[in-house]
Amino acid sequence: MGLFSLGKKKPLFNDQEQAHIVQAIRIAERLTSGEIRVYVESRCTYVDPIDRAKEVFAGLGMNQTKHRNGVLLYLALADHQFAIFGDEGIHTKVGQDFWHKEAHLLRTHFGAEQIIEGISACVKEIGESLQQHFPYDNEDDKNELPDDIVFGH
Numbered sequence: 001m002g003l004f005s006l007g008k009k010k011p012l013f014n015d016q017e018q019a020h021i022v023q024a025i026r027i028a029e030r031l032t033s034g035e036i037r038v039y040v041e042s043r044c045t046y047v048d049p050i051d052r053a054k055e056v057f058a059g060l061g062m063n064q065t066k067h068r069n070g071v072l073l074y075l076a077l078a079d080h081q082f083a084i085f086g087d088e089g090i091h092t093k094v095g096q097d098f099w100h101k102e103a104h105l106l107r108t109h110f111g112a113e114q115i116i117e118g119i120s121a122c123v124k125e126i127g128e129s130l131q132q133h134f135p136y137d138n139e140d141d142k143n144e145l146p147d148d149i150v151f152g153h
Contacts, residue, residue: 011151012040012077017116018149024120025147028127033134034069034090035145036123037062041152044076052076053083056152063087065144069134071126073106073119082106084122093133102126 013021025036039056046052053074057063062070068089075082084102086094102122109118 012042013116013149020116021119021123021149022147024123028123028130029143029147031136032069032127032130033067033136033141034071034127034130035062035065035143036071036073036126036130036147037145037150038073038075038119038123039150039152040075040077042076042078043153044079044081049074049076049079049081049083050085053085056150057085057087060145060150062145065089067134069130070145071130073122073126075119077115080110082110084126086126090130090133094129098129 021038025038028036037060039053039060044052046055053072056074057070057072060072062072065087068087071084071086071090073082073084082103084099084106086099091099102125105125106118106122109115109121
């Protein structure tokens with residue numbers, strides 16, 4: 001051992017919290033062709049988290065789904081910032097008011113320090129909207145993107 005130890009960085013979510021969110025994504029996606037991803041990092045290096053969400057969205061290939069119906073929940077936990085970014089297919093169906101409603105839902109849960117519950121509730125509502133506008137087609141649908149949480153820096 002040297003003069004100092006860097007130690008292990010504490011994970012942003014524990015295994016149980018991660019499993020809870022992934023399960024919410026899987027449940028939300030089972031009745032829709034839409035795709036939901038959750039991206040979590042400690043800090044947002046951009047002034048506007050929506051700019052970072054757009055970058056992450058493209059970097060994850062979410063803009064390449066068949067129906068352009070991917071939705072990203074972006075969270076920068078240490079900075080207390082988040083953004084919800086939906087591709088053009090879903091955005092044209094639900095409009096800006098839907099995203100404002102979902103942002104309010106997250107803000108309410110986060111304000112009560114219910115981070116996991118807030119993410120899960122938001123994923124559920126987004127899934128219901130995706131199901132309404134992009135229902136699951138047994139013959140044609142496939143899970144185009146992984147359901148896991150993506151962790152940034």
